[in-house]
Amino acid sequence: MSDLPRLDLEAVGAAATALRSLFEPTPLQQNAYLSARCGAEIWLKREDLSPVRSYKIRGAFNAMRKSLDAQPERRNFVCASAGNHAQGVAYACRHFGTRGVIFMPVTTPQQKIGKTQAFGAGQVEIRLIGDYFDETLRAAMEFCAAEGARFLPPFDDPDIIEGQATCALEILAQMPDGRAPDLLILPVGGGGLSSGSTAVFRQRAPETAIRYVEPEGAPSLRTALERDHPVRLDKVDNFVDGAAVAQIGARNFELLRGVDPAHVALAPENRICATMLDILNTEGFVFEPAGALAVDALRDFGDLSGKRVVAVVSGGNFDFERLPDVKERALRWEGLKKYYILRLPQRPGALRDFLAILGPDDDITRFEYLKKSARNFGSVLLGIESRKQGAFADLESRMTEAGFVFQDITEDAVITSLVV
Structure with a gap:
């Protein structure tokens, strides 16, 4: 190499x-x-x-330091970021006493905006432009061209x-x-x-x-x-x-x-x-x-x-x-939480029959009818947590033996994004 x-x-x-x-x-x-x-x-x-x-403060500080050494009169810096790079730029602006304009998407959480403002301590202006980052970046680059400011990329820059x-x-x-x-x-x-x-x-x-x-x-x-x-x-x-x-x-x-x-x-x-x-x-x-x-x-x-x-x-x-x-994602990774769509008979005692097959470590965390007007069967969104790894294989066997029809949707990103 x-x-x-x-x-x-x-x-x-x-x-x-x-x-x-x-x-x-x-x-x-x-x-x-x-x-x-x-x-x-x-x-x-x-x-x-x-x-x-x-x-991120390392790169922002170094790029700003070298720019000021080369062109002390150019004290305007710009970045487009909704995360750690923005905060690093803001902190460096405070340190050098320079002006910073930080472009963020309109959808940026207030917590990130507030932290960036706090790190900048009055040296930075935040502009919320664009629903997507590409729009935000375009606005930042146009501003740099118009103002003659130094753009600070998040990673693709030698400094x-x-x-x-x-x-x-x-x-x-x-x-x-x-x-x-x-x-x-x-x-x-x-x-x-x-x-x-x-x-x-x-x-x-x-x-x-x-x-x-x-x-x-x-x-x-x-x-x-x-x-x-x-x-x-x-x-x-x-x-x-x-x-x-x-x-x-x-x-x-x-x-x-x-x-x-x-x-x-x-x-x-x-x-x-x-x-x-x-x-x-x-x-x-x-x-x-x-x-x-x-x-x-x-x-x-x-x-x-x-x-x-x-x-x-x-x-x-x-x-x-x-x-x-x-926490939700961690439980799913560890096999301690699953989501099912359960076909539940619409008769007295059906829910009691289902509850009877749950194990001692199983806990229902979500139960919601997806179709309210079903006559013979209802589709139920079911979320279950367990304190025991491997418990779901046994639960699914008991559900099948009891005649319940179900679909495991835990890893189905399309369905879970709609109903979970």
Whole structure:
């Protein structure tokens, strides 16, 4: 891979030094719970503990710093983002005392708008334009052209990549006894963190194996590697909003070109939810879905016994209004919750007969007639939770033996989106 693009590590080091005016290196913590579970030495790089609770501040700060050094008179900065990049830009604007205009879709939750305003501390203006991000981005670019402002992309920019790469320099400096990890696990969205960190490790610690993880519903890196060029995905699942990107950045891909597609894990969204709850309940750490990617992927890369592993936690900006949905998805992944459409006879005692076949660990959480005017049979939406894994196979056997007709719709995204 010697012919792959390289980063100027002196420039990355300068960016890391400059960042110290903003915050100290984020912690690299050995995690006893995960280490015991994996039989390995598991370290977490806690980017969720940066001032804006994500690594995005690194790239925003570096791009703004270098722009101001080159053109001190140009003090207007613009970005289009409804997430962590917007917050990083806002915080950097406050630090440098510059003006920032942040374009967000009209549908952006008020919680994200409020946090961005708070981080900007009066230095940023938020403009809500467009129902979809493409409209928002177009408005931001038109504004930049008209005002002569500096646009700050979220990932596909050399100064942004250079800033995100400081995370990798910190990891190598923080490793106890100076020994590099055997394995580095990087989450991937647009590729800023993953491309910059990969370049640093290739140059400073080539003995470290690097693995990557994307949301299953947004495999932009793996698709690009398989086709040897960036590809815009036709469909993206936006649940893991911090990493659900339709196309890997062009510059980012050039730094990642040559990665084996088999080294990119695709994490199911529901499994990520189970990991988020597990970490919250055992360690008290609040990870956003994208922030949990690397921890979730610890199970995807074979036997880790005896290895020194670093997983990068990319962010912790989690809106707790999403917690019920996360719990729901986690239960479904763990096989503890199912949805059925049940054909229930319209006769006295039919419901009592059905309830009699439920097990001691089964609990009805949803019961709703879908067709109110049925004469002989009624279609019922049925949600059931169980405290025991494997209980649903026994329940379905009892339902069949009792003559009940049912359809398991738990994994039918079309039906569940309409009725659940």
